[in-house]
Amino acid sequence: MNIIGCVLILKxxxxxxxxxxxKVKRGQKEIWSLLNSPLKGKKDCEKTLSKAANKSLKTVLFELKEFKEFSINEEEAVKVYTGVLRERYVLEKSYDDxxxxxxxxxxxxEFGELDNRILNEYFK
Incomplete structure (x- = not known):
């Protein structure tokens, strides 16, 4: 299965x-999500998620561990990791809350379908 992205459960x-x-435009539905990032080129998920956390939350990840793979369709999947935040975060301007x-x-x-599946599996 081809891994096309990484999702991070920050705890x-x-x-x-x-x-x-x-942030969404007027009239669009506000949906909550986990931190995620598409996988580009030959980068690995650990580096991709560390950069995403640094860019989006301006903070450093600790204890990054692989959790599970979730399939999107028959050919594509995302890898889910867990990580710990031990310091304050500052949201970048593309995030509202x-x-x-x-x-x-x-x-x-209210979450997207994939994030809902991930969270339900995590809290089992």
Missing amino acids: DDFNNILVLKK ANWINKNNLEKY
Whole structure:
């Protein structure tokens, strides 16, 4: 299966997960998501996600570990990793908001189909 992207589940010391909301144009639906990045060229997911966290959150990742692969269709999949944030983050301007959530308040947020599958599997 061809890996086309990487997704990062960012957690804190209390097993809460950081979810992000991108800025949208008027009339578009606001959807929360996990930090993700397309895989370009021959780069590996670890480097790609470290750069994405540095760019989007202006912070450093700790304890990056592979979690699971999730298929998008018959030929393509994304690799999911977990990582820990130990310092404050600063959102880049393309993001509107970020929240720490846990299993109990997962239903209050609207996610895309893939992020929903990933979070449900993670909180099992």
